[in-house]
Amino acid sequence: MKSLSIIIPAYNEENRILPTLKALDDFFRKNNFSYEIIIVNDGSLDSTVKVVEECRKSNPNLHLKLANLERNMGKGMAVKKGIEEAQHDIIMFFDADLSCEPSNIKRAFSYFENPDIDIVIGDRNHKDSEIVNPPSFLRRISGKIYAWMVGKFILKGITDSQCGFKVFRKEAAKRIFRKTTIPRFGFDVELLYIANKANFRIMKMPVRCINSPGSRVKVISDSLVMFKDLFIIKANDRKGLYDNIGKY
Incomplete structure (x- = not known):
């Protein structure tokens, strides 16, 4: 089961x-x-x-x-x-x-039939993703800028680090989150950075998402905090805080 x-x-x-x-x-x-x-x-x-x-x-x-x-x-x-x-x-x-419907759960599980897959993340930019009620123009622009910076300096090949739908094998999750330090929105990038460093295999999957009209995201202030977190992640890595995770 x-x-x-x-x-x-x-x-x-x-x-x-x-x-x-x-x-x-x-x-x-x-x-x-x-x-x-x-x-x-x-x-x-x-x-x-x-x-x-x-x-x-x-x-x-x-x-x-x-x-x-x-x-x-x-x-x-x-x-x-x-x-x-x-x-x-x-x-x-x-x-x-x-925002990501329960129907995505069954699709995510299918990826874990491959024993080499450790993590599955929702990718709203995937060609097969379906986004209902797209976010505001300002949120889209700030999101694209942030995604560009993440892809350029932190996580090459990850186009949507902020999708709230992420799935892990238990051992991978336990190992990764022992090392996380970022308390707020930048934690998504941090956990994926740690996963990459430990050579966990990450798969991106299309998702069906419905953007909530009641979102409490503050585009300007939250974006500034998230950008700051990128520098914190790099500094943490230089200090060795993400070392010795080990892939199980």
Whole structure:
């Protein structure tokens, strides 16, 4: 049976987390998986925890767990916490707004039929990807500039480091996330940089994504932080912080 841990970082997601959990419940009722869903509450100030707890009580057949960070530490740290908690053979994470639909899960699993594949990442730039409600012009432009810089200086061959849909073999995830340090949006680039350095094999897959109109991304300020993170990643590497991972 397919064995899967899903990690969903959540910060003030009281209005979006329940539809996401219902969609996952529907998916797993129709597909034969051994699974766990780990919601990592990233210091939410709203009723996110209450909504998740009520969903767990009202849906005892939904294999739902809740992990908590005492304060808001950023998506990177929330995902890292989820990786530490995850138990199943394949570990994935995606966003609380379910921008990448559950239908992508089955496609991702097919790649792991090849024993040499360690990581599968969603690529919204793939020719077969389907993007519903494309992001604003400003977000597209800033995204293209960031992707160019990532590809030029950090990750050659990766055209979409920021897609929120990433899937790992358990051992690869555990090894990579022991070394991650970036707390917020730049963590995607960091984990892929570490994976490349350790010679894990990464495959890009097309995805079907629906951009959320309620996105809280701040294009200018978040972009500046992400650009700064690129320099931090390079500095960390020079310090040897990403050494001695070892491919299993």
